[in-house]
Amino acid sequence: MVVDIDKNGGGGGACGGGSDLSGEKIEEGAAEDHGTMSFTRSYQPPQHRDKEYSAMQMLFLAYQSLGVVYGDLGTSPVNVFSSTRLTNLSEEDLVGTLSLIIWTLTSLVLIKYVFIVLHADDHGEGGTFALYSCIRRHVNFDSRFSVQYARFEPETNIVACDGGGRALGRRIKKVLERSSTAQDFLTVLALLGTCMVIGDGALTPATCDHVVWLSVVLLIGLFACQRCGTSKVSVSFSPIMLMWFATNTSIGVYNIINYHPSILRAVSPHYIVKFFMSNGKTAWDLLRAVFLGITGAEAMFADLGHFNRRAIQIGFSFVVYPALVITYAGETAYLVKNPEKITDAYYSSLPEPVYWPMFVISTLAAVVSSQSMISACFSIIKQSHFLGCFPRVNIIHTSSEHEGQVYSPEINYILMILTVGLVVGFKGGVELANAYGVVVIWVMIITTFLTSLVMLIIWKTNVVLVLGFFLPYMLIESIFMTSLLNKIPQGGWAPYAISAFFLTIMLSWTYGRSKRSTYEAEREMSTRELDQMLSSSNVCRTPGICFFFTDLAYGIPPIIHHYVQHTNSVREVVVIVTIRTLPIKTVVAEDRLVVGKLGNKGVYRCLVQFGYKDSQDMKGDDYVASVVTKLQGLIDTRNEKQTIQSASQKDTVFIIGRTILKANKESGMLARFMIDYLYRFLQKNSRSAVSTLEIPSERTLQVGMLYEI
16 A cells, blocks of 8 residues: 655645645655554645736725835835935936936836836745745755745745746756755855844834934834734824835926936936946945935845735836935936025925925825835745744734734834834934945845746746846846945844854854754654664553644654653544644634544544634644544454543543753764754744643643753
8 A cells, every 4th residue: 555645744835836735755654654644635735826806906905005015115215315325416426327317216116026026926925035945945955054835835836937948947946956065155145134134124123314313202102003914004004105105206206307408318227327427436426325315125135925926016117116206316316406405305395385284294204114124024024934944033914914924022012122222322323324225235236036936946937037137137236236235334233243153143043953954853753663662561551642742744843752661651543633734714613633543552642723813722722632533434344443542531641751962972062052052042942832722731740851963
């Protein structure tokens, strides 16, 4: 007899496509010998697709995205010209500067992110870690930083492009699978990009242009409202941003007509060439200010899970992009006539009758501008958490309609502390402004690199098209990067320090998890070994049922051997339970439990599947009764059925395993530091794998085991 097993408890899935959920086929006896079982009847969640919306629903969703996704990007006209530090600007210089701003927005945001990168989603999620997740699911990782991929993904199909990308993609995939160094590099690169988004997320709210005490009050209020969820936040923030874009567009049109209508000739990119040829290093220095005009583009991709691709594309293409272009053109037209006002270009260009109303709107918009990065941080932490690359934190799904709308109280508090600390530490000075945006360019470079890999490995895009994407964007972003490096000594070190802090956490956790997975894989029990141990006369089988929780998706964890060996006692019925949260709202009752038999000594395995909005309540007798019913439906022999029924009427105990890692003497100094200090500290202070379960505390035991790795 042949059975299917899926050793990863899932796998498959795709980045805008997918791969087969093909399990390894082995003989039944071999499956039992390795302590594995088939979960072929486990619930298959639907393939991710953008939900079908009517035209009005999609427009409303795009409207909601204005208050969450585009705050940072949309408020950039306040800062760009005032950050140029240029003097004696001629009309041609201003036209060249405007042309550079327009084409930076067009090429790096509209074309790259909106038209290309947004399609590289990971089942609706975006960001650098989503790109890494896609690649990892299509490449067999076996490096020291890889951990068991336990997130379940549905079967989908790839629509591949014709061209030479298929052969090159296969070669790159083989190189990645054979080289642990390449896998380590890719993992660290993805973690670095993720941490830099978090670093920018802590810095963005701190750039509110107010006195220190007022900024602190506004920031605390902003972080306090995050618990309301994306939908409720957008209800408050979207009207502000819509008013911001509408008023700026109107003022921009007024300034263009009133001051210099011919400024619109800046749409021709040849003015950029003329500007660089005339100004040389001055033009290169200007790139630091121009780049402020596109900070927030990376958040647009990272926030993808909070809405959907189409809503974000509509919001940017038809509202944000034209509003920004007209606003910048209006500012430039004003500066042609008033070049001495460049240090306060935005507020100086406002017509006097609307100055104070616009000041109020800009103040509100400045607060809203932080929302995109805060929401992005929640999304990427959720993705990192699912891949086992971040300590367990509380992830709260704030919407029943959108799986990607999440909130994490712990991350929210950490960001608030970091942001308030930056405001107080820098006292709202120029160094804080210099720090803003300097890590974003690295996120964009990493995104370009990972998206190119997705094109080759997953989309199987023609090599010429991949190079047409990779080379120009890598060149453009590298030029911006060289200009931004000068800001590091002037305050730009702050986001790098925050990024390094989070990178240390993620590397330590990922490394520790990988070592733990390796230890358990090497020492997992076979069903034959389990049967032999339970057959020993030294082991007492007490009446009742024992539910033993483990996060292993397959196999019998060594902690069960540890428990039985040291207690010489185990219940007559043992159920090894694995909890899996699926990327759907709810799992119907008949698909909630998947059971199987392990060996011949009353040991069973139970996969419990929840949707992200399901209550994980196991306190009552209903859970035990449902497991017993499932097990009796699985068993053929009357005696075994009677044993299970009798055990269910006796005492029930819930056992949670707790492992502690310790580096062995052969480990290097860095490995010992990461395991014995960083990982163990994080493990001690993070949530347990079953922290969301509601199980009766009076019948719960925790069993610890030391893993020396």
